[in-house]
Every structure is written in structure tokens, then in C-alpha cells.
Amino acid sequence: MRFAVCLLILPLLLQLNTQAQTQDVAQQLREVVEAMPLERVHPKYPPEQARSGREGWVEMSYVIEADGTVSNAIVEDSSGNKGLERSAIKAIEQWTYRPATENGQPVQQCESRVRFSFRVDKGSDGVTRKFRSQIKQGLNLLEEGKLDEVNAILVDMESREQWNLLEDAWYNLLKASYHEKNNEPLMQHQALHRALSAPESTLPKKVQLGFLQKKLQMEIQLNRYADAKSSYERLQALDKDGEVVALFTPYMEKIEARITGSEIFGLKGHIRDDKPWRHKLSRPAFSVTQVNGQLDKLDVRCKLRRITFSIEPDTVWQVPAKWGQCHVYVYGEADASFTLLELPEELPSDWDVDVPAD
Structure with missing residues (x-):
């Protein structure tokens, strides 16, 4: 099997001779300060939606630039109302921040997300x-x-x-x-995500607990391990007695072992509407293969970096650990499908790897 490898990495640090130097570098890599909001404009409720009593929600991802402005806002998911989506985008583009810094220097903060709920007063x-x-x-x-x-x-x-x-x-x-x-x-997982993304007070806790278990089971089965870990944390918060959590704990331990192991695992992707397909990575290396239909670009958004690519099947991308948690967004034509592979730290020896020159 022949794969091309794109290493999304900065120049490697030279090996240091002393423990003190190693500690200095490690300390520098930790000197990251997250962006702080300065001004947030609330989305305006579209008049026609307010008059009809139509409520809804919009989930968004956005980039905070090094100058504190917001860019590249995208709608990840929503209740389906285009008017609410447009209002959310217009508002978030006016937000300003004190920018994130890395080692004292302003940097992009690319793993930023928000969920707007549009509720009618006295509705x-x-x-x-x-x-x-x-x-x-x-x-x-x-x-x-x-x-x-x-x-x-x-x-x-x-x-x-x-x-x-x-x-x-x-x-x-x-x-x-x-x-x-x-x-x-x-589609079942998407609907569960939408239902359970409602404000915590919306559904009875017993209902949330039951369907959250089903969502967690699905994420384990679908190899959506980073999502499973988030669902497990929410389950821990809801399950005060810990009985349900205890049932899932052995599975979560196996997930952790699988993430750090040598096995390749994949998940199916399918672009169904005008929004990009998204996935929260549990490993820094991944590839896109088994493409059916037209895929346009790949948008990788991490805590401290963002990078986009044209998609070439069977190319391996590796994200530096220092970039933090990453989401992958895949853009393409409706009904395009593919498989995203999450790869181990060391690729199998039978893979021929092309490494581009620095």
C-alpha cells in the first residue's frame, strides 16, 4: 500500500544534551494563554421567526485571529432554520478578543466553538x-x-x-x-447529538441519561472515540449514583488502550447537506480513503493552528501534539462518501511512505 505523507509540523527541535534544557523547552511549549473575549454581539432574532414563535439553535466553529478579530465562521449544525444561521454568522463576525498568545506572541486560536439558542420571551x-x-x-x-x-x-x-x-x-x-x-x-447518531445538545434543562434527566447511553454506545461502535470520551464525561455528571458509569468504564479503558495502540481504525463519512462533515480526532495522524463522489477540501482546526488542503485520497496528515485538540472538516458535494482512517504513531512497515522535502 502506498501513501503520501503530509507532515503538518514545525521544524523539529534539536535533541538537547541536558535535562535542564529539556525542561526549559517543555516549559516554553506550555506558555500558552487562551484568547479572552472583549466584545460579544448577541445575534438578532429574525423578526419573522420571532413573530411565528419559531425557536431554534445554531452550533458554530470559528477562528480567533492574532489581532483578536473573528474569521472563518462556519455553521457546524443547526435546527435547520436558515434565518437563524445567517443571524448567528453576522453576530459572531463582529466579536473581538484579546488574542491568544504562545510564548508571549499573539497567535491564532482555531478550536473555538459556540452554540446559540434562540428562545422566544414568554414563549x-x-x-x-x-x-x-x-x-x-x-x-x-x-x-x-x-x-x-x-x-x-x-x-x-x-x-x-x-x-x-x-x-x-x-x-x-x-x-x-x-x-x-x-x-x-x-443519521441516528446525528439525531441523538441534536437532541442532546439542547440546553440541559430542556429534557428530563432520566430521558437524557437513557439516550446519552445509546449515543455513547454508538460512538464506540462507530469509532468516534474522542466524541465517546466527551459523552462519557457528560454521563459522569448526570449519573450521580455512578451505576451507569460503572458499566461503561471498562469500555472506556479499552478505548484508551486502542487509541495508544498500533491498530488502524476508520469511520465512515457522508456529506449530506450544505454543511461540512466534521470529526473530532482522537489521534494526530489520519488519512482519507475510499472516496466516492467529489471532495473539495480538508480544513483542520486545532487549538493553536489551522490549515486547509485539497484532498488527495490516501495521503497521510500528521498534526503536532502541541497544536492541541483538533477537528477535521471535509467539504464536498452532497452525497459524497469516504472513510477517514485514524492512524497509529508508527505506520505499518508494509506502507510505502513519501515524505516531502522540507
């Missing part, structure tokens, strides 16, 4: 009688295996003009159950 905190009836009907139809009828209910629910955050959460829970019955794990 309804409950669900309508029709909505409640549709949820119950949909769950009953799922038990009977009548998936086409469940899909029709989901389409009708989504077309409603009035829509609050509680209804959005329950809608996504029904949608997750529908995709589970329809054997669509990627």
Missing part, C-alpha cells in the same frame, strides 16, 4: 397537544415496523411554523429511533 415551554399525539403515534408505529408512516409524521412535524426547543429535542429523539429501525447509524 411556550411545553409541547402542543398535536405534537404530543404525533410523538406517541410515531413511537407506536415504530414498534409495528411501519417506517413509511413514521417518516410521514416526521415530515409533517418539521413543516410546522411554531416550534420550540423542547419540541425540537423530542422530534430528534423520535427521528433517532426511526433511523435506528431503518438501520441508518450515521
